[in-house]
Amino acid sequence: MMRRGGPTVERFSLAQRVEHFVLLLSFNILALTGLPQKYSAADWAQRLIAVFGGIETTRRIHRTLAVILIAQGLYHLVAVVAGRKRPVRRHDMHFSLADVRDLLGDAVFLAGRRRERPRFGRFDYRQKFEYWAVVWGTALMVATGLIMWFPIIVTRWLPGVVIPASRVVHGGEALLALFAVITWHFYNAHFRPNIFPMDPAMFTGQIPVERLRHEHAGEFEDLKARGLAPPPSHPEAQAEGKSQTD
Amino acid sequence: MYWLILLVAAWILGSPQPAVAQDNESCLACHQVEGTAITFPDGALDVTINSKKFAASVHKDFTCTTCHTKHTGYPHPPRTATSRRSYRVVAQQVCATCHADQSKTYELSVHGRGLRMGLGDVPLCTSCHTTHAVIKPKSAAFRNSIPETCGNCHADDAVMRRYGLRPVYQAYVEEFHGVTTRLYRLVTPAVRSPSAVCYDCHTAHAVRRVADPESPVAPANLLATCRRCHARAGSLFATAWTEHRIPSLRHSTLVYLAQLFYLILIPGVVGVLVVLTGLDLWHWAVTRWGGRA
Numbered sequence A: 001m002m003r004r005g006g007p008t009v010e011r012f013s014l015a016q017r018v019e020h021f022v023l024l025l026s027f028n029i030l031a032l033t034g035l036p037q038k039y040s041a042a043d044w045a046q047r048l049i050a051v052f053g054g055i056e057t058t059r060r061i062h063r064t065l066a067v068i069l070i071a072q073g074l075y076h077l078v079a080v081v082a083g084r085k086r087p088v089r090r091h092d093m094h095f096s097l098a099d100v101r102d103l104l105g106d107a108v109f110l111a112g113r114r115r116e117r118p119r120f121g122r123f124d125y126r127q128k129f130e131y132w133a134v135v136w137g138t139a140l141m142v143a144t145g146l147i148m149w150f151p152i153i154v155t156r157w158l159p160g161v162v163i164p165a166s167r168v169v170h171g172g173e174a175l176l177a178l179f180a181v182i183t184w185h186f187y188n189a190h191f192r193p194n195i196f197p198m199d200p201a202m203f204t205g206q207i208p209v210e211r212l213r214h215e216h217a218g219e220f221e222d223l224k225a226r227g228l229a230p231p232p233s234h235p236e237a238q239a240e241g242k243s244q245t246d
Numbered sequence B: 001m002y003w004l005i006l007l008v009a010a011w012i013l014g015s016p017q018p019a020v021a022q023d024n025e026s027c028l029a030c031h032q033v034e035g036t037a038i039t040f041p042d043g044a045l046d047v048t049i050n051s052k053k054f055a056a057s058v059h060k061d062f063t064c065t066t067c068h069t070k071h072t073g074y075p076h077p078p079r080t081a082t083s084r085r086s087y088r089v090v091a092q093q094v095c096a097t098c099h100a101d102q103s104k105t106y107e108l109s110v111h112g113r114g115l116r117m118g119l120g121d122v123p124l125c126t127s128c129h130t131t132h133a134v135i136k137p138k139s140a141a142f143r144n145s146i147p148e149t150c151g152n153c154h155a156d157d158a159v160m161r162r163y164g165l166r167p168v169y170q171a172y173v174e175e176f177h178g179v180t181t182r183l184y185r186l187v188t189p190a191v192r193s194p195s196a197v198c199y200d201c202h203t204a205h206a207v208r209r210v211a212d213p214e215s216p217v218a219p220a221n222l223l224a225t226c227r228r229c230h231a232r233a234g235s236l237f238a239t240a241w242t243e244h245r246i247p248s249l250r251h252s253t254l255v256y257l258a259q260l261f262y263l264i265l266i267p268g269v270v271g272v273l274v275v276l277t278g279l280d281l282w283h284w285a286v287t288r289w290g291g292r293a
Helices: A014-038 A043-052 A055-085 A097-110 A125-149 A162-191 A209-215 A217-225 A235-245 B002-013 B017-031 B051-055 B084-091 B093-098 B100-108 B110-116 B125-129 B140-144 B146-154 B157-162 B169-174 B176-187 B198-202 B222-227 B253-290
Strands: A008-010 A206-208 B037-040 B043-046
Touching: A008 A209, A014 A043, A014 A055, A014 A162, A043 A055, A043 B176, A055 A125, A055 B176, A097 A125, A097 B253, A125 A162, A162 B253, A206 A209, A209 A217, B037 B084, B043 B084, B084 B093, B093 B100, B100 B110, B125 B146, B140 B146, B140 B176, B146 B157, B146 B169, B146 B176, B146 B198, B169 B176
Parallel strands: none
Antiparallel strands: A008 A206, B037 B043
16 A cells, blocks of 8 residues: 655646646547547447537547647647756656666566666656657647548648548557556556555655655655755655565 | 219319228238238248338328329239339339439439349339338438448449449448448437438439549549538548548558558557566565565
8 A cells, every 4th residue: 555654755746737637637538539439330439429419529529628638738848848957857758778778677677587676767667658658649649630630721732641541540549548558557557556546646746755765766866965855754664665665 | 064063063072082091091901911922933022011101201191002003902903023123123113203303313323224224233212212111311310321221232242243343331331421420320310410421422313333424423523522512622632532442552551551550559569568567566476475576
């Protein structure tokens, strides 16, 4: 079970948490209104579309949420660009060869072939993969979605085949995103035995120092070096945290 | 003079209207019995009338003898048709008595010409409109199930191959227009699908071969046909058309490659994620119960 006591440090700002919540909401509603269109021959799909009140309303909901997601994506770009000059945590999501090494090292460690776990920074390779998958996936979904939404404008410049191709890509990418969220995000943020039923960091914005020390050792040391990390409160917290995460 | 008045009175009073209901009922006395059929060498022709469906049809106020002019009494006059098909072919001349325009258009269509050539598969009036359950073609029920109506033949590989055609139904129902129409038919059946159904592009009674330069879907006319709904479509718009084909390396190559890409990518990515998740769980289980690691 998740330990809630002990000192914490901020992991996500309020703005980031709101962003995540908007993403969560739009992703789910887009999936709920999009998948029954992809699988329109299935019984469950027809029942779901009936719940929304027919295909026209389903599409209207889908497009409304798409606009919200696009707006959020644009906001995110602006926020990242505006925040890039900050001295601390600048390249948090920067993906590099070190992450590939971390992945391989972690796999070897988890398989029990090595005693030392790689020391992850603020975001480990799993979180970076997820982040970039969301960035890439959203860009692709927005592009293909807009092509289908405005076929007449698009075919002023592009050959028509991009429209049926976009339908395929939009559906394939949606399925990929859904499976990735189920096998990866749900596991890493909900079903991992030491955080089940969920990692509250994204909603409280805080992470216990004790957990940070184990799961993001690199960042913990960085914070300590800057004098920003409060020490873990009491010894048993330390002991328990250790047994959970090692 | 007296006789003349009497004659006119008899003509007015004796007009056929009151006799009508009685007339239909006497027919239904036999024809309502389930399984009433005429046997032909090429199959049985069911002549059972579902009076409920007939009462819901556009012809509900007609008497049986309006169309079945010779069947005014029993026993019926001897049949001239020698097969089920020829019976139905002759019977559709009845439709032309009122629907002359549609009938003439049909006769000039690829279906009508096929009928004159004696082709056994081409649709008759009743193939699409039914015999005794005719509903308004403008109704949502009729329009939304047009793909299935045409699909009766155009989904059938064996029938299509006889005429050098491809079955197109399956590809259509997966296209955007087809998906929309299917969802209208199944989810909101009382509303007419605004999406293109077969006859919007191919026409209903005037359907021609796609290769016929006068066909609205002939390559030269395709864009103009698209523009009937997509008024501001540009010259490249019609190139989005996938010709009711399942994408392949030869046709709609980009679409096919996109399908192939995701067919490989999805299991590949999910496989890696599942392995990593499994490793994580394995490590947790070993730490908890295995006493090592």
